[in-house]
Amino acid sequence: MDGDNKNNKIVLKLSITALLMFGFGFALVPLYDVFCEVTGINGKTESESYQGKSFQKDESRQIKVQFIARNNDAMPWFFNPTEKTLMVNPGESILTYFHAKNPTLERMVAQAIPSVSPGRAANYFHKTACFCFEQQPLSGLDSIKMPLIFVVDPDLPKDIKTITLAYTLYDITDKAAIAPDNKAKVSMSSRDNDFLTRRD
Amino acid sequence: MAGPDKGFSRWLLATNHKDIGALYLWFSFAMFLIGGSFAMIIRAELFQPGLQLVEPNFFNQMTTMHGLVMVFGAIMPAFVGLANYMIPIMIGAPDMALPRMNNLSFWILPFAFAILVSSLFMEGGAPNFGWTFYAPLSTTYAPPSVTFFIFGVHLMGISSIMGAINIVATIFNLRAPGMTLMKMPLFVWTWLITAFLLIAVMPVLAGAVTMMLMDIHFGTSFFSAAGGGDPVLFQHIFWFFGHPEVYIIILPAFGVVSEIIPTFSRKPLFGYASMVYATAAIAFLSFIVWAHHMFTVGMPLVGELYFMWATMLIAVPTAAKVFNWITTMFKGSLTFETPMLFSIAFVFLFTLGGLTGLMLAIAPADMQYHDSYFVVAHFHYTMVAGAIFSISASVYYWLPKWCGRMYNETMGKVHFWIAFLGFNLTFFPQHFLGLAGMPRRIPDYSIQFADFNMISSIGAFIYGLAQLIFLFNIIRTIYFGEKTTKEQTWESARGLEWTLPSPLPFHTFERPPSIK
Numbered sequence: 001m002d003g004d005n006k007n008n009k010i011v012l013k014l015s016i017t018a019l020l021m022f023g024f025g026f027a028l029v030p031l032y033d034v035f036c037e038v039t040g041i042n043g044k045t046e047s048e049s050y051q052g053k054s055f056q057k058d059e060s061r062q063i064k065v066q067f068i069a070r071n072n073d074a075m076p077w078f079f080n081p082t083e084k085t086l087m088v089n090p091g092e093s094i095l096t097y098f099h100a101k102n103p104t105l106e107r108m109v110a111q112a113i114p115s116v117s118p119g120r121a122a123n124y125f126h127k128t129a130c131f132c133f134e135q136q137p138l139s140g141l142d143s144i145k146m147p148l149i150f151v152v153d154p155d156l157p158k159d160i161k162t163i164t165l166a167y168t169l170y171d172i173t174d175k176a177a178i179a180p181d182n183k184a185k186v187s188m189s190s191r192d193n194d195f196l197t198r199r200d
Numbered sequence: 201m202a203g204p205d206k207g208f209s210r211w212l213l214a215t216n217h218k219d220i221g222a223l224y225l226w227f228s229f230a231m232f233l234i235g236g237s238f239a240m241i242i243r244a245e246l247f248q249p250g251l252q253l254v255e256p257n258f259f260n261q262m263t264t265m266h267g268l269v270m271v272f273g274a275i276m277p278a279f280v281g282l283a284n285y286m287i288p289i290m291i292g293a294p295d296m297a298l299p300r301m302n303n304l305s306f307w308i309l310p311f312a313f314a315i316l317v318s319s320l321f322m323e324g325g326a327p328n329f330g331w332t333f334y335a336p337l338s339t340t341y342a343p344p345s346v347t348f349f350i351f352g353v354h355l356m357g358i359s360s361i362m363g364a365i366n367i368v369a370t371i372f373n374l375r376a377p378g379m380t381l382m383k384m385p386l387f388v389w390t391w392l393i394t395a396f397l398l399i400a401v402m403p404v405l406a407g408a409v410t411m412m413l414m415d416i417h418f419g420t421s422f423f424s425a426a427g428g429g430d431p432v433l434f435q436h437i438f439w440f441f442g443h444p445e446v447y448i449i450i451l452p453a454f455g456v457v458s459e460i461i462p463t464f465s466r467k468p469l470f471g472y473a474s475m476v477y478a479t480a481a482i483a484f485l486s487f488i489v490w491a492h493h494m495f496t497v498g499m500p501l502v503g504e505l506y507f508m509w510a511t512m513l514i515a516v517p518t519a520a521k522v523f524n525w526i527t528t529m530f531k532g533s534l535t536f537e538t539p540m541l542f543s544i545a546f547v548f549l550f551t552l553g554g555l556t557g558l559m560l561a562i563a564p565a566d567m568q569y570h571d572s573y574f575v576v577a578h579f580h581y582t583m584v585a586g587a588i589f590s591i592s593a594s595v596y597y598w599l600p601k602w603c604g605r606m607y608n609e610t611m612g613k614v615h616f617w618i619a620f621l622g623f624n625l626t627f628f629p630q631h632f633l634g635l636a637g638m639p640r641r642i643p644d645y646s647i648q649f650a651d652f653n654m655i656s657s658i659g660a661f662i663y664g665l666a667q668l669i670f671l672f673n674i675i676r677t678i679y680f681g682e683k684t685t686k687e688q689t690w691e692s693a694r695g696l697e698w699t700l701p702s703p704l705p706f707h708t709f710e711r712p713p714s715i716k
């Protein structure tokens with residue numbers, strides 16, 4: 001009987017450990033995001049509009065900002081930056097556009113995912129407005145001019161002279177179950193919203 | 201006490217640790233042959249450049265299933281079987297602490313693998329995304345059978361966790377009086393640490409496949425960039441499980457070899473305490489090096505450097521172990537029976553595999569080696585010459601004790617030399633193939649890789665043949681082997697198992713032995 005008691009204790013402790021480790025696997029998901037955000041690695045930029053302090057324009061240097069637009073997998077849209085490169089001063093707010101066209105006859109929803117290289121620059125590249133913060137629905141044969149407003153942080157390390165901002169456009173028509181022409185906006189990184197807007 | 205039940209119910213309702221150990225070992229042998237035949241198909245296709253035998257998609261199913269079946273179906277259950285059979289005896293316990301749970305954790309396995317293997321006959325075929333099942337290959341682009349794969353992984357994870365809990369409970373609660381922790385045989389020590397690794401990382405694997413399941417069926421985006429997730433996250437979670445997993449496979453092998461080498465050297469193991477500490481150090485380090493599998497995903501420099509140095513650090517405790525085995529043999533009066541041959545080959549070949557591991561740990565060099573046949577050669581030196589050789593060694597070592605009959609020594613040696621030759625013929629040339637740039641997981645290759653691939657395939661067929669000799673020798677021993685009742689099968693074997701009669705009675709140590 002005494003032995004049974006001792007066994008039960010160990011089984012209980014170890015089972016709880018196993019359950020906690022199962023939870024830890026899931027905790028890695030937010031931890032990973034937090035880690036990437038804090039360290040600015042992985043080229044992940046903020047997923048919400050920049051609300052921080054405004055900057056003094058740094059006249060002493062210019063940064064070359066390159067824009068890349070590409071499609072994921074079988075995404076059929078035409079997707080291009082209106083300007084391929086810009087020379088900008090750190091601290092200065094810049095407006096530029098990306099152009100997208102849905103060449104199919106069907107209504108589709110797209111989501112653009114940004115990535116900054118070098119990864120170190122991601123924390124110094126602030127977007128005050130970006131089409132990537134929202135899903136982009138587009139009726140068949142329609143096209144759209146999508147704005148991006150950004151500012152390069154004057155604290156950007158001195159050795160970085162070029163920043164590349166790459167957008168990958170995903171077809172999320174299946175996931176984004178929004179009634180036609182109802183331009184409801186769904187924040188991009190909220191997994192809960194994905195749950196709510198799932199089309200069954 | 202009652203003897204075993206008659207007929208099939210003895211096995212179905214088994215709670216005796218020896219019966220369950222035997223079930224695990226036979227199950228693992230069956231899986232070994234199935235996984236091995238997948239490997240034969242792979243090597244037959246790669247015998248020549250061009251596509252001769254199978255479709256590329258089926259080839260991918262073969263590489264995937266070969267890896268999954270061998271890792272989770274053959275190697276892991278084999279060591280769990282050895283643990284069930286030997287640990288209670290080695291610590292002077294009458295049985296495992298939780299015999300009913302033991303029964304359950306075994307009987308889950310055949311179902312898990314029936315589900316996994318049956319996916320070969322499903323529409324769209326078996327999983328084809330590699331045994332590492334990286335998203336989005338295993339989510340967005342997976343065949344429909346992926347859901348069965350996920351279910352199978354869940355089952356086998358539950359089985360492993362229950363098995364591990366049982367082993368920890370047995371070692372903590374059932375040691376004979378006087379069997380202090382630092383008197384335990386090394387096989388028991390390495391298994392204790394392995395059990396903790398299993399409890400820590402199998403749930404993380406379960407989490408990874410659960411996230412896959414949710415991405416596939418419930419519209420989440422854990423690993424899909426389109427919804428704000430990240431496919432690289434999958435690799436982090438997978439390898440957080442995956443690196444400790446390779447030690448789950450190799451630590452019990454270290455334990456087995458640490459039992460066998462002293463016996464045939466007729467000397468006690470050199471550096472017992474350092475072996476225990478080295479095992480614990482390896483287990484600890486295994487949690488903080490996972491991203492060395494991901495040097496090419498675009499990690500920042502600090503990340504690459506950290507994972508590079510941390511990985512290389514593992515070479516220190518591992519080298520201490522190799523040093524201890526060699527020193528145990530040094531000036532011993534060695535004899536070379538089959539278990540010893542396999543153990544010496546283990547030390548030699550596993551060290552080679554460790555060395556190529558060090559090469560792969562060098563982040564800048566890994567850019568060249570990554571996903572090439574060099575990696576395939578590396579991990580087969582550790583998985584096959586490491587785990588499988590040590591399992592072969594332990595079967596020969598303990599078989600006379602288990603069934604009271606002696607195996608055929610000549611046939612054992614023939615098995616060893618054919619396996620040794622076949623193994624090296626298969627995998628040594630793969631180093632060169634990898635360095636020359638041949639990628640892994642391809643059914644066809646360019647002409648310049650032809651010669652080495654042909655050698656490798658011939659070696660694989662030889663190695664496959666050696667396993668049939670092994671099987672034949674085991675069955676022959678059980679039914680026709682020369683009877684032996686000696687307690688000491690090997691003249692200078694130490695440990696409680698050698699104080700018991702051969703064959704082992706159904707119940708042992710119902711009264712705890714006295715430990716000096």
Ligand SMILES: [Cu+2]
Nearest residue numbers: 443490492493
């Ligand atoms: Cu690793």
